[in-house]
Amino acid sequence: MSQFRPIAIDPADVEFTAVRSQGAGGQNVNKVSSAAHLRFDIAASGLPDEVKERLRGWPDQRISGDGVVVIKAQTHRSLPRNQADALARLQALLDAVLAPELPRVATKPTRASRRRRLEGKARRGEVKAGRQRISE
Numbered sequence: 001m002s003q004f005r006p007i008a009i010d011p012a013d014v015e016f017t018a019v020r021s022q023g024a025g026g027q028n029v030n031k032v033s034s035a036a037h038l039r040f041d042i043a044a045s046g047l048p049d050e051v052k053e054r055l056r057g058w059p060d061q062r063i064s065g066d067g068v069v070v071i072k073a074q075t076h077r078s079l080p081r082n083q084a085d086a087l088a089r090l091q092a093l094l095d096a097v098l099a100p101e102l103p104r105v106a107t108k109p110t111r112a113s114r115r116r117r118l119e120g121k122a123r124r125g126e127v128k129a130g131r132q133r134i135s136e
Helices: 027-031 049-056 079-098 111-129
Strands: 014-019 035-041 068-073
Touching (some): 014 079, 035 079
Antiparallel strands (some): 014 035
């Protein structure tokens, strides 16, 4: 797989919807739509095909079955700040998808860890041996 550079998100590919925030907030939460729903259609976006495939196969609950990334941002009290937060989270998702997978490095257990494991097994065996019937 080729090396990817960080990709900027085209604002035309992102669709925002203002919705009401959840949780406590008094009267204000019931009348102001300050939370932002971000929808990003992977297939219709201007991303390279390799990136689209990796994003579709990424194990993330924010990616729906039909290939749409849905992010809800409601931490801030204003809609523009929530929209910026949602865009930053989408960019972080893209950066995570583009990060190269690091190869696993095989390691061996240390001598002390092997000794601790065997001591624990011996201790457990003594406990179980103490539960047996006493022979006469």
